[in-house]
Amino acid sequence: MAYEYSDLVEKTQRWTEQACASGWINTDTAQHLSHSDDRTPEALFTPGNTRPLIVAFMGGTGVGKSSLLNRLAGKAIAKAGIVRPTSREVTLFHHQSVAIQHLPEQLPLAKINIAQHDDAAKKNIVWIDMPDFDSTEQRNKQLVLQWLPHIDVLIYVVSPERYRDEKAWRLLLAEGARHAWLFVFNQWDKGRSEQYQDFNRQLHKAGFIEPIIFKTVCAEGPQADEFNMLEATIVSLATEHIVQQLEQRGSQVRKLELKQKLLNAAELLGSGQTFQRTEELWQKQWQRMSEQLQQGFAWPAQQAASYYAEHASDLMTNTASASTLLWDDWAQARFDDALDEFIINVDQLGLPVIPLKQNTSEIREKAAKIMQTQTELAARQALVNPGNVLQRGFLKCMRLSEIILPLAAMAWVGYKVFIGYYTSNMSDSHYLGVDFAVHSGLLIAITWLTPYFILKKSQPSLKKSALKGLNKGISTALGIINSEVSRVIESLNQQHTEQLKQLSGIIEHCEVTDAAQSLSKDSNNPLTRMLIN
Numbered sequence: 001m002a003y004e005y006s007d008l009v010e011k012t013q014r015w016t017e018q019a020c021a022s023g024w025i026n027t028d029t030a031q032h033l034s035h036s037d038d039r040t041p042e043a044l045f046t047p048g049n050t051r052p053l054i055v056a057f058m059g060g061t062g063v064g065k066s067s068l069l070n071r072l073a074g075k076a077i078a079k080a081g082i083v084r085p086t087s088r089e090v091t092l093f094h095h096q097s098v099a100i101q102h103l104p105e106q107l108p109l110a111k112i113n114i115a116q117h118d119d120a121a122k123k124n125i126v127w128i129d130m131p132d133f134d135s136t137e138q139r140n141k142q143l144v145l146q147w148l149p150h151i152d153v154l155i156y157v158v159s160p161e162r163y164r165d166e167k168a169w170r171l172l173l174a175e176g177a178r179h180a181w182l183f184v185f186n187q188w189d190k191g192r193s194e195q196y197q198d199f200n201r202q203l204h205k206a207g208f209i210e211p212i213i214f215k216t217v218c219a220e221g222p223q224a225d226e227f228n229m230l231e232a233t234i235v236s237l238a239t240e241h242i243v244q245q246l247e248q249r250g251s252q253v254r255k256l257e258l259k260q261k262l263l264n265a266a267e268l269l270g271s272g273q274t275f276q277r278t279e280e281l282w283q284k285q286w287q288r289m290s291e292q293l294q295q296g297f298a299w300p301a302q303q304a305a306s307y308y309a310e311h312a313s314d315l316m317t318n319t320a321s322a323s324t325l326l327w328d329d330w331a332q333a334r335f336d337d338a339l340d341e342f343i344i345n346v347d348q349l350g351l352p353v354i355p356l357k358q359n360t361s362e363i364r365e366k367a368a369k370i371m372q373t374q375t376e377l378a379a380r381q382a383l384v385n386p387g388n389v390l391q392r393g394f395l396k397c398m399r400l401s402e403i404i405l406p407l408a409a410m411a412w413v414g415y416k417v418f419i420g421y422y423t424s425n426m427s428d429s430h431y432l433g434v435d436f437a438v439h440s441g442l443l444i445a446i447t448w449l450t451p452y453f454i455l456k457k458s459q460p461s462l463k464k465s466a467l468k469g470l471n472k473g474i475s476t477a478l479g480i481i482n483s484e485v486s487r488v489i490e491s492l493n494q495q496h497t498e499q500l501k502q503l504s505g506i507i508e509h510c511e512v513t514d515a516a517q518s519l520s521k522d523s524n525n526p527l528t529r530m531l532i533n
Contacts, residue, residue: 003509005251008258009036011506023354024499025265033261037254039149042247044100052098053238053246054150056128059157060165064186067218068157069093069129072231077115089113090143091129098126124238133171148175152246153237153530155230157184160191163199173206177253180246180530181208182233188215188225207532237527245527259510266503270351275496278356279489281345286485289338290478293331297474300325305467308379326474327371335367335481355495359488363481370480375473382469383462398451405447413440 003011013034020030045051057065069091070076077093089112092100096116130147131140148154154175158165163185183203185196196215203211212233214226304325339360347353416436 005254005258006038008255008506008509009038011509012036012258012262015502015506019265019499022495022499023358024269024352024496026354029265029268033265036258037149039146040247040250041150041152044102044150046102050240051243052094052124052126053152053234053243054126054128055153055155055234055237056130056147056151057155057157058130058133058144060162060167061132063157063159063162064216064218065132065157066091066129068155068184068186068216068227069127071218071227072127073115073117077113090131090147091115093117093127093129094125095119095123097123100126121235122238125234133167149178151179152243153180153182153234155182155184155234157186158199159185159187160195163195164202176206176532177256178250180237180249180527181211181532182230182530183211183213184216184230185213186216186218189217191215208529209533210529212526212529233526242527249531255510259507262503262507262510266500266507267350268352269496269499269503270349272493272497272500274349275351275493277349278346278351278493279486282342282485282489285338285342285345286482289334290482293334293478294474296330296334297326300328301467301470301474304375304379304470305463308383308466308470309462326375326470327368331371332364332368336364339364339485351496355492356488359492360485363484363488367481370484371474371477374477374480375470378469378473378476379466380469382465382472402448402451405451406444409440409444409447413444416440 016025016030016033019025020027025033041054042051044054057069059065073093077091091113093115094117096118128147128151131143133141133144183199185191185199196213200211200213203213214230214233216227216230217225307325343353343356343360346356420436
């Protein structure tokens with residue numbers, strides 16, 4: 001599916017807005033991508049109607065641009081002279097039936113000299129004499145740059161003295177692909193063949209395979225030069241088909257320029273494979289930082305455990321928490337340093353870091369809350385069930401023994417008392433006596449006191465239990481914090497992949513169509529020689 005340039009610009013602007021809002025590109029890149037030059041030759045005329053070919057003479061001071069236009073018109077319509085700057089204004093020369101409908105606001109009428117003719121052979125051409133772009137007046141250069149996007153064919157005029165002008169070549173290389181070019185070596189009566197060959201070589205370096213160069217003479221009187229060939233060539237280009245080809249060429253050039261801007265933006269985003277390395281970088285950074293934090297928590301954890309042990313009885317009613325002692329300014333500083341170092345490492349990979357900064361800021365703020373919540377919960381759970389499983393099982397047995405053993409001893413004593421009383425009535429034997437009573441009391445006391453003292457001595461340390469719970473809570477909290485950061489990285493990885501996917505889709509639609517490629521490869525088409533390859 002072929003996309004128009006305006007459609008691609010709209011897609012680019014939509015992508016740019018959301019990418020900038022998410023931090024994937026900075027403001028400067030967004031402004032660069034959002035800026036689109038919609039100045040075209042067809043923009044000067046009513047859409048849908050056949051328009052003329054716009055041809056402009058361009059060159060440095062004193063090369064004879066105005067003289068060529070005057071010779072073309074058969075009368076003096078453009079001011080010519082030798083005083084710098086020679087051309088101070090834009091001169092338009094066109095058929096009286098042609099009307100330019102949409103002159104841009106930045107091109108003031110006060111700076112435009114308009115001349116008309118009634119030559120039907122040149123009806124479909126608008127001739128323009130551009131100001132000297134190397135003028136000492138900056139506004140002349142600005143006029144040239146404002147008019148350039150509205151030109152179809154640029155006639156680049158040089159002279160034997162000015163054909164190696166550095167300013168001209170910089171402008172040619174910058175604007176070369178946007179236009180069709182014809183070249184005029186003016187004042188040839190003063191030139192040499194070596195200069196012509198040197199100029200031809202320069203054009204080859206600029207990208208013209210077989211440039212069209214005309215040798216002209218602007219002296220008064222009849223001259224044997226190639227001016228008539230220049231005029232005939234321009235007239236032959238003033239057809240609807242050629243104009244359409246130039247418009248298509250201009251559209252493709254703008255697409256390629258947009259494509260290059262998008263490729264530059266894609267380089268700023270980095271590759272998907274590179275972004276996948278961020279999780280590995282974070283895990284290495286986290287391993288070092290978590291070990292440092294756990295070492296630093298050793299002493300505060302003991303202090304917090306002592307607090308919990310001392311306040312275990314009123315822990316449910318006491319709202320104060322010792323867990324706040326763990327994640328102090330030192331711990332927060334270590335965590336912030338780890339994230340900052342991780343972000344620096346990501347930046348060194350050539351990846352955008354603004355999304356990472358934005359999405360990890362919340363984790364920085366809630367890390368202390370996560371540590372407090374998890375350690376307090378773990379400490380309370382440890383105090384509810386102090387000790388380990390074996391200790392708790394043993395203590396449970398002792399509690400049962402504290403009840404069962406005295407009851408068993410009393411049952412045994414009762415049984416002995418009953419049997420002794422029954423036996424004493426059946427025979428002359430003595431009743432149980434004092435010794436039995438003393439021994440029975442001792443037995444009952446021993447069966448009760450032994451489990452009691454074992455329970456007292458076997459109770460697990462509340463401080464040790466709280467410390468164990470705190471250490472478990474610290475490990476859990478650190479795991480949650482790590483998971484939060486990893487979740488952010490995974491989410492950003494998915495967003496990054498989506499950004500690249502959207503950008504690649506727009507770039508694919510910026511490809512040059514087969515029709516435009518065939519134009520550049522058609523050696524039989526004279527327009528091919530006028531384009532930079």
